Amino acid sequence: MAKILLGKPVAQAVMEEVSLRTEALACRGVTPRLAVVRFGENDGDVAYERGIFKTLSPVGIEVESIVLAQNAPMEELLKLLHTLSRDRTFHGILPMRPFPDQIDTTLARNAIPPEKDVDGVCDASLTGLFTGVSTGFAPCTAQACVALLEHEDIPIEGRHAVVIGRSLVVGKPVGMLLLQKNATVTYAHSRTRDLIDVAKSADILIAAAGKRGLIGAEHVKPGQTVLDVGIHYDENGKLCGDVRFDEAEPVVSAITPARGGVGAVTSAILAKHVLLAAENSLYF
Numbered sequence: 001m002a003k004i005l006l007g008k009p010v011a012q013a014v015m016e017e018v019s020l021r022t023e024a025l026a027c028r029g030v031t032p033r034l035a036v037v038r039f040g041e042n043d044g045d046v047a048y049e050r051g052i053f054k055t056l057s058p059v060g061i062e063v064e065s066i067v068l069a070q071n072a073p074m075e076e077l078l079k080l081l082h083t084l085s086r087d088r089t090f091h092g093i094l095p096m097r098p099f100p101d102q103i104d105t106t107l108a109r110n111a112i113p114p115e116k117d118v119d120g121v122c123d124a125s126l127t128g129l130f131t132g133v134s135t136g137f138a139p140c141t142a143q144a145c146v147a148l149l150e151h152e153d154i155p156i157e158g159r160h161a162v163v164i165g166r167s168l169v170v171g172k173p174v175g176m177l178l179l180q181k182n183a184t185v186t187y188a189h190s191r192t193r194d195l196i197d198v199a200k201s202a203d204i205l206i207a208a209a210g211k212r213g214l215i216g217a218e219h220v221k222p223g224q225t226v227l228d229v230g231i232h233y234d235e236n237g238k239l240c241g242d243v244r245f246d247e248a249e250p251v252v253s254a255i256t257p258a259r260g261g262v263g264a265v266t267s268a269i270l271a272k273h274v275l276l277a278a279e280n281s282l283y284f
């Protein structure tokens with residue numbers, strides 16, 4: 001039987017610290033403020049935004065939702081991002097992704113300055129991850145994976161971490177963060193041969209392929225820690241992940257559930273990044 005790695009205690013610990021530091025900032029007249037930018041009324045984006053309000057508001061972080069029409073042109077987004085970048089009352093900017101088709105993703109990502117890039121989307125933030133020199137912030141989900149491992153005292157240094165997925169949102173950044181912590185990192189992706197053998201060779205297996213139930217009993221072995229980043233819904237509307245939990249859980253040492261695992265930590269990390277951005281703003 002594996003240890004079930006729940007996100008809630010990790011999120012609670014992060015939020016306690018955020019709450020204390022937000023109070024300290026309030027004494028200096030600063031209220032951390034986040035702008036969430038989304039296009040239209042996509043169910044997933046609306047649910048994520050609701051979660052952000054629920055997590056950040058009680059600790060004194062103001063959240064403003066800015067909704068553009070689903071077909072809003074690139075110029076409108078750029079104008080908005082430039083305005084938010086210059087507005088000193090906003091400390092963080094979070095664009096919901098993926099952007100709609102009419103948006104030039106690279107241009108949009110890079111219209112967010114690294115000091116307000118609380119979800120690590122711009123190239124300067126990603127360069128910081130690559131060089132290890134702190135510029136901007138890491139993507140929240142990637143940071144959430146590492147926070148979960150550290151909270152549970154799961155050793156990273158010298159361990160073999162296999163990351164399934166190489167997106168800029170999750171896969172690549174989580175691998176870079178683990179490398180910074182001295183893991184030996186292997187990336188697997190859609191062209192990887194022998195995914196079963198690669199996955200089985202991991203001490204820490206991060207499933208971030210966005211493929212429901214990709215990882216099953218055949219991919220895991222005793223002693224492993226498995227973090228499931230995937231978010232999917234089955235035919236009955238039940239949340240499930242990239243990992244077939246019922247198959248993997250009896251084999252491995254520790255595993256996150258699809259509900260209440262990594263996802264439960266992500267908004268807390270976002271809160272921490274907004275707080276840090278607000279603290280940093282005192283020195284600029």
Ligand code: NAP
Pocket residue numbers: 141164165166167168169170171188189190191192195208209210211214229230231232262263266
């Ligand atoms: P993405 O952009 O679609 O990237 C998926 C990655 O997985 C790609 O690198 C792809 O390889 C790889 N892949 C796809 N099929 C594969 C296969 N059969 N075998 C091995 N690798 C495969 O997805 P993403 O944005 O990174 O998100 C991944 C998952 O995380 C999604 O389910 C998403 O909903 C979830 N997510 C969760 C959170 C959270 O807070 N928990 C946050 C963000 C995203 P190629 O590069 O070769 O195409």
